[in-house]
Amino acid sequence: MWRRLIPFLVLATPAAGQSPIAEVICVPRAELVQRLSGAKLTGSGLRDAETVMEVWTRASGDWTLVQSHANGTACILAMGEAWEAVIPPPA
Numbered sequence: 001m002w003r004r005l006i007p008f009l010v011l012a013t014p015a016a017g018q019s020p021i022a023e024v025i026c027v028p029r030a031e032l033v034q035r036l037s038g039a040k041l042t043g044s045g046l047r048d049a050e051t052v053m054e055v056w057t058r059a060s061g062d063w064t065l066v067q068s069h070a071n072g073t074a075c076i077l078a079m080g081e082a083w084e085a086v087i088p089p090p091a
Helices: 002-010 027-034
Strands: 021-027 040-048 051-057 064-067 073-079
Touching: 021 027, 027 073
Parallel strands: none
Antiparallel strands: 021 073, 040 051, 051 064, 064 073
C-alpha cells in the first residue's frame, strides 16, 4: 500500500495542527482518480451541497477515503487496510 502512496506524498501539503493524518493530500480530481487506478469507487454520499465523500477500495482490502469538491479538487482524508463490505440483512 505504501508504494502506491509515494506519488501522493510528493504533492502533499501539511495539515493544520496535529492530527492522526499527518498530511491531507489534495490534487485535481481527475489526477487523483488516475492515480487510484486499480481501485473501485464502492461508496459515496453527499457531505453538503458542494462536497461528496467517496470510498475507493481494492480487492486486496486497501481502502481510501476521498473528499471531492465542486471546484474539481479532491483530497485523500484517510487510507487503510482490511476493508470489508457490509451487506445488510434482508428487510
